[in-house]
Amino acid sequence: MYHKYGVLMTLNELFQKLWDDYSSINKQAHAIHALLEKQGERVINDHIAFRTYDIPKVNIDVIARPFIKFGYQQKKEYQFPEKKFFAFHYEHKDISLPKIFISALKVKEFSPDIQSIIDNLVNQVPVDHTQRDDFVVSGILWKPISYETYKKLQHASEYAAWLSVYGFRANHFTVFFNAFKKIKTLVDINQLLKNHGFKLNTSGGEIKGSPQEYLEQSSTLADPIEVQFADRKALIPGCYYEFARRYLLPNGKLFHGFVAPSADKIFESTDNKQ
Ligand code: NI
Numbered sequence: 001m002y003h004k005y006g007v008l009m010t011l012n013e014l015f016q017k018l019w020d021d022y023s024s025i026n027k028q029a030h031a032i033h034a035l036l037e038k039q040g041e042r043v044i045n046d047h048i049a050f051r052t053y054d055i056p057k058v059n060i061d062v063i064a065r066p067f068i069k070f071g072y073q074q075k076k077e078y079q080f081p082e083k084k085f086f087a088f089h090y091e092h093k094d095i096s097l098p099k100i101f102i103s104a105l106k107v108k109e110f111s112p113d114i115q116s117i118i119d120n121l122v123n124q125v126p127v128d129h130t131q132r133d134d135f136v137v138s139g140i141l142w143k144p145i146s147y148e149t150y151k152k153l154q155h156a157s158e159y160a161a162w163l164s165v166y167g168f169r170a171n172h173f174t175v176f177f178n179a180f181k182k183i184k185t186l187v188d189i190n191q192l193l194k195n196h197g198f199k200l201n202t203s204g205g206e207i208k209g210s211p212q213e214y215l216e217q218s219s220t221l222a223d224p225i226e227v228q229f230a231d232r233k234a235l236i237p238g239c240y241y242e243f244a245r246r247y248l249l250p251n252g253k254l255f256h257g258f259v260a261p262s263a264d265k266i267f268e269s270t271d272n273k274q
Pocket of ligand 1: 047049172174242
């Protein structure tokens, strides 16, 4: 399974490592899988999302590298001016494989104080580690920050705060709604989730997007996980699960992109203000 120098033999191994890590810290994942299977549905992955800092050592290109190696290509760019990050999505020529969505925080747009906190984290990342195929499953590669530093980051950017405690790993996996046979609408899946005690991200409504935008999305709220800070433990929202329903474009092909205003709201699934 595992090879020296962090070189993975196959894309499947990378996906497996990502899923094992994600589902081990996000207990919802297995529970939601089991729930869907009980309904007789097959779970197909639409996309996997990553967060990083826009600093050359760990930027989007660095996160994308193993995926590019395994045949992915960079597609569209998305801007999130309010939250100060941007993103690219990647597709494999085998379109049945999940898309990869990588965002990066525009660190330079923050105050010198915030920039220096983030620079200090990224400076601790061993350069050779960023060259590994499994760099995207590393978690944090810096000493845990203090709770006070976390709160300072959180005040400036929920995204920066999340990344500082969870590091490099899948932020979320997404169920491809179109593969469902029995569940007919996102409203139905949302109701099923709520009936089973899962909390939904309601920012911008439970469903983000519309058929007119060729994409509808909904997501759970990330469950809090106990995180060890330098000085104490605290419960911090971890990872969430998303559902994406894609519609046909006028040319008859399925829309494979993303809709920035919807994604903007989905990002709030790790926001403990909800
Ligand atoms: Ni997503």
